[in-house]
Amino acid sequence: MQQRPTKTQILEAIAKFLVAEAYPSISDKRLSFRVLVAANLANMVAAELESEKKVIDEEIARLTDLVPDAVAGRAPESEAERRELLSQLHRELAARIRQRRFSEGEQRRAWEQVKEGLRRTLAIDNPRFDLSQKIE
Amino acid sequence: MENQHTTEALAALARRIERWVAGKTGGEVVVRDLQPLPGGACQDNYRVDLSLTAPEMGGDRRMVLRSDARRSLPASLGRAEEFEVIRAAVAAGVKTPAVHWLTEGLVRDGAHAYFMDWVEGEAIGRRVVRNVELAQARQRLPQQLAEVLSKIHSVTPESAPNLRFSSRPRPDAAPTQGAIESIRRQIDGLAEPRPALELSTQWLAENAPADAERTLVHADFRTGNFMVSREGLVAVLDWEFAHWGDPFEDLGWLCVRDWRFGQLNKPVGGFASRSIFYSAYERASGRPVDPKRVHYWEVAGNVRWALGSIYQGERYLSGEESDIELLGIARRAVEMEFEALRLIDQGT
Numbered sequence: 498m499q500q501r502p503t504k505t506q507i508l509e510a511i512a513k514f515l516v517a518e519a520y521p522s523i524s525d526k527r528l529s530f531r532v533l534v535a536a537n538l539a540n541m542v543a544a545e546l547e548s549e550k551k552v553i554d555e556e557i558a559r560l561t562d563l564v565p566d567a568v569a570g571r572a573p574e575s576e577a578e579r580r581e582l583l584s585q586l587h588r589e590l591a592a593r594i595r596q597r598r599f600s601e602g603e604q605r606r607a608w609e610q611v612k613e614g615l616r617r618t619l620a621i622d623n624p625r626f627d628l629s630q631k632i633e
Numbered sequence: 634m635e636n637q638h639t640t641e642a643l644a645a646l647a648r649r650i651e652r653w654v655a656g657k658t659g660g661e662v663v664v665r666d667l668q669p670l671p672g673g674a675c676q677d678n679y680r681v682d683l684s685l686t687a688p689e690m691g692g693d694r695r696m697v698l699r700s701d702a703r704r705s706l707p708a709s710l711g712r713a714e715e716f717e718v719i720r721a722a723v724a725a726g727v728k729t730p731a732v733h734w735l736t737e738g739l740v741r742d743g744a745h746a747y748f749m750d751w752v753e754g755e756a757i758g759r760r761v762v763r764n765v766e767l768a769q770a771r772q773r774l775p776q777q778l779a780e781v782l783s784k785i786h787s788v789t790p791e792s793a794p795n796l797r798f799s800s801r802p803r804p805d806a807a808p809t810q811g812a813i814e815s816i817r818r819q820i821d822g823l824a825e826p827r828p829a830l831e832l833s834t835q836w837l838a839e840n841a842p843a844d845a846e847r848t849l850v851h852a853d854f855r856t857g858n859f860m861v862s863r864e865g866l867v868a869v870l871d872w873e874f875a876h877w878g879d880p881f882e883d884l885g886w887l888c889v890r891d892w893r894f895g896q897l898n899k900p901v902g903g904f905a906s907r908s909i910f911y912s913a914y915e916r917a918s919g920r921p922v923d924p925k926r927v928h929y930w931e932v933a934g935n936v937r938w939a940l941g942s943i944y945q946g947e948r949y950l951s952g953e954e955s956d957i958e959l960l961g962i963a964r965r966a967v968e969m970e971f972e973a974l975r976l977i978d979q980g981t
Binding site: 530537538541585587588591595607614615616618622623626627628630631 | 671714807823826827828829831832835890897898906907915954957958960961964967968970971975978979
C-alpha cells in the first residue's frame with residue numbers, strides 16, 4: 498500500500514486546489530460557493546483523519562465508564578470493531594437517557610461526557626467555533 | 634423524474650398560465666418570460682414576467698409562481714394552506730408579498746400553486762448581517778421586525794377561524810408538547826443515535842413552560858428569511874412552517890446561534906441585542922417578553938435545527954438532491970447539539 502502522499506496530504510491538496518485555482522476562475526456565484534463548501538469538507542475530513550484513532554479511543558473510554566455493563570468483556574482490536582463499539586455505546590447511552598434509567602448523578606456525568614464529546618468533535622471539525630460557555 | 638424545465642415544457646406552462654390568469658383577471662395576459670428558480674425543498678418556483686390588460690391589475694408585472702414540489706418536509710404546509718396563511722398575514726398588516734390566483738394542476742397534476750408579488754432585496758444571511766451598505770438597515774431592523782412579528786402574533790384562532798394546519802399532526806396539542814412530539818419523531822427516524830439530542834429533548838420535556846396564549850407563529854422567522862434593502866425590512870418570506878403556537882417560539886428561533894451568521898455578540902439574528910429587540914417587541918405588541926420562555930424556545934430551536942440539518946444531509950444521501958452543501962450542513966449538526974446543551978447549562 499502506498500503511503501506517500503498520505504490521505505491527509507491528498508485531501509489538503511484537493512482543498513487547496515479548489516480554493517486557489519478552481520474558485521477564482523468560476524463566475525457562477527452558486528457554483529463558486531459550492532466549491533468553497535467542498536474545499537471546507539475536504540479540509541475537515543483531513544483534520545479528522547489525523548486525530549481519528551485517538552478521538553475514538555478516548556470517546557470509547559469515556560462512554561464505557563458511563564455504561565460499563567453494556568460492553569463488558571469486549572476488547573475491540575480492528576478499526577471496524579472499535580467503530581462498531583462506539584456506535585453501540587452511543588445507542589446504549591441514547592436508550593438509557595430516553596428511558597430515564599440513569600440516577601441523578603449518572604445523568605449529570607452523562608451530560609458532561611456527551612458535551613465533552615461534542616466539544617472535541619468541534620475543536621477538530623470547526624476550530625473557529627467559539628466553545629466558551631458564556632455567550633449572550 | 635421527467636425534466637419539467639425543457640423549452641417545450643416551459644412554453645406549455647406559459648400558455649397554461651396565460652389562460653388561467655386571463656380567466657381570473659378578466660383581461661388579456663401575455664407571459665413575457667418564465668424562468669425556473671433554484672432552491673426550496675417544498676416548492677417548485679418560477680419567476681414569471683406578465684403583461685396584463687385587466688383594469689384592476691394591468692401593466693407589466695413580475696411575479697413568483699409557487700407550486701407544490703413532489704416531496705415536502707415534515708410539518709410543512711402545502712401551497713393551498715400557505716396561500717391562506719399569507720392572506721391572513723397581509724390582512725393583519727404584515728409586510729409580506731401579496732398572493733394571487735390559487736389554483737390546482739397548473740404546474741403539475743394535483744399540485745396547488747399560486748402567484749406572489751416579486752420583491753427586490755437582499756435575503757442572504759451573511760450579507761444581511763455584514764454588508765457595509767446595509768449598516769443603516771441593521772439599525773432599523775429591530776424596530777421593523779418587532780412590529781412585523783407583533784402583527785403576525787395578532788392573528789389568533791379566534792380572529793382567523795378558517796386557517797387550518799392539517800399538516801400538523803395535532804394542531805390542538807399544547808405548543809411545547811407538539812414541538813417535543815415532532816422532535817422525538819424525527820429522532821426516531823435518524824440513521825444513527827444522537828445522545829446529545831436525547832439529553833436536550835429530555836430537558837425540553839421536563840422544563841416546558843405552562844401553556845399560554847396561542848397565536849399565529851411564522852416558525853421560520855430568522856435572518857435569511859426576510860428581504861432587506863438599504864432602507865431596512867422589505868418583506869418577510871417563507872411561511873411554509875406557520876402554525877398556531879406560542880408567540881415566543883418566533884423570538885427564540887430568531888436568536889438561534891446559527892442565524893447570527895457569525896455575529897455572536899448580536900444574539901437577535903446577528904443584528905441586535907436582546908434588550909433592544911425585546912423592548913421593541915413589547916412596545917409593538919403590548920406583550921411583556923418572558924426571557925425564560927424565549928430561552929426555552931431557543932433551546933428547542935437549536936434541537937429542531939440540529940435535526941433539520943441532519944435531514945438536509947439525508948436528502949443528498951438518498952439521491953434526491955445533488956447539492957454538496959447539504960453534506961456540509963449535516964456535518965454542522967454537532968454545532969447545534971452543543972449550543973442546545975450550552976444554553977441549558979447557561980440558563981436564562
